[in-house]
Amino acid sequence: MTDFISLPFYDLLHENAHVPAVREKLPPLLTGVRRSILEIGAGSGLITITLADSTPAEIFALEPSPGMRGILLSRLTGRPELLKRVTVLPYDALSLDLPEPVEAIVMINVMYAMEPEYRERLWPVLAGALEPGGLLVFTWRDGDLPAPHPLKEIDSRQVGRHTYASFSEIIESGEGRIRYRTVYRVIADGKVIDEEDIVGNAYRPAWNVLEPELTAAGFTCAAAPDGLLAWRR
Ligand SMILES: C[S@@+](CC[C@H](N)C(=O)[O-])C[C@H]1O[C@@H](n2cnc3c(N)ncnc32)[C@H](O)[C@@H]1O
Known part of the structure; x- marks a missing residue:
């Protein structure tokens, strides 16, 4: 899986x-x-x-x-x-x-x-x-699905000298399905030292x-x- x-x-x-x-x-x-x-x-x-x-x-x-x-x-x-x-x-x-x-x-x-x-x-x-x-x-959750939007920062946490930040993009949404992209970055002194870029579907x-x-x-x-x-x- x-x-x-x-x-x-x-x-x-x-x-x-x-x-x-x-x-x-x-x-x-x-x-x-x-x-x-x-x-x-x-x-x-x-x-x-x-x-x-x-x-x-x-x-x-x-x-x-x-x-x-x-x-x-x-x-x-x-x-x-x-x-x-x-x-x-x-x-x-x-x-x-x-x-x-x-x-x-x-x-x-x-x-x-x-x-x-x-x-x-x-x-x-x-x-x-x-x-x-x-x-x-x-x-x-009831209500409208999120509308498509470009990559934006969602949250970040400080861990020692590094920042762990997540970014989300809604690629498309409709009929109970959301196609999204999430990027996870570990940042040191303004430089990305580790990154994961994930695209997937969510169903609501x-x-x-x-x-x-x-x-x-x-x-x-x-x-x-x-x-x-x-x-x-
Ligand atoms: C967002 S996490 C939520 C974890 C935990 N319930 C919580 O609230 O912190 C979603 C979890 O569902 C699991 N999952 C995804 N598809 C599943 C399936 N078909 N059957 C059981 N678990 C599944 C994933 O592996 C993941 O650990």
Whole structure:
């Protein structure tokens, strides 16, 4: 599986991006979940740790990218008490194979990476992995897709004497798909000393596309704070 995200930049740029809001909004939705949680696309573990700290549940952290899994396992190694409670599943969401259904499934900032045909096949797989009445929570944003724009700086962090900066271009957008380019640069004394240039697609299904897909798979929409959707099987 290709990484569409620069691994060295991931925590630096995401710890301050979607993560603080998710860390605040997710735990109240999981009140009462005590036995098991499946996290799809656990990435480097920024949300895995929140799941582990806010519930007593056993966690299955599914992550197909070996690079991301490396960071996740390194994070878990720094929290040895969690090594007993978090199982890392090294494959993609459609390859899911759990010993028994879980109480909740969480998928934070992952759906954008799934092509529509893949996503449609995913909901029945997740329904099959959830116990009856189980909860599915994922991030979703309504509204217009971003309009095309040239490369511009998005964020930067200082690391010692170097600046880690990310730049984004929207190449084209429409019908739930965004073609984007992201450039990651490490800059020393105004000079670029390392650069990754990534082009990929992101998918943002509209509500009138998403809702029938989940309903057909046996899910009913439940209340959730802005930026998240919650569904009961
Ligand atoms: C933006 S990261 C989000 C990571 C983490 N959930 C977080 O919020 O920090 C997206 C993650 O989804 C994973 N991913 C992409 N396609 C996937 C798929 N088909 N099944 C499972 N995970 C996938 C990527 O490898 C990546 O680690």
